[in-house]
Amino acid sequence: MKIPLITALIILIADQALKLWMSHLLDYGHHYIRVIPGFFHLEYVINTGAAFGIFQGRSWLLGIFALVVLVILFLFRKDFFGTNRLQQFAGGLIVGGILGNMVDRLRIGGVIDFFKFIFGSYVWPNFNIADSAICVGVSLYILMTWQTHHHEKKPSSDPVG
Secondary structure (H helix, E strand, O other), X not given: OHHHHHHHHHHHHHHHHHHHHHHHHOOOOOOEEEEEOOOEEEEEEEEOOOHHXXXXXXXXXXXXXXXXXXHHHHHOHHHXXXXXXXXXXXXXXXXXXXXXXXXXXXXXXXXXXXXXXXXXXXXXXOEOHHHHHHHHHHHHHHHHHHHHHHHHHOOOOOOOO
């Protein structure tokens, strides 16, 4: 159970430290840094909603939802985290990301986002380390679940069976 805990703590600390640094480096809504002009910028925004700007102004509801998810993950931790190290790592990413954004919701009523990518005329919604950890963790978890399920359904090539 060390891998999920250590991973979650690393994500939480890195997320909060970078958010603190960005809040001092950038003025909210007034300043951004072009890291790679026309592609990658740093821009400080506070998101009171969820991914892609949905549920704006409902940070309290999203905070409650995050808490419920954490309780469920804790109650079913043996099934969720399993024994596979990659599965445990993925679970740690998810938990760390949820905690990182939940701290923001409790502290300032929204989530600090600052990574901004631009693809031609499309501007990807700003995000942070916690968001990235959740996305990578969920993607890994889905991939491993699919792979496990796929291998279990594979027909036997044994001529006897």
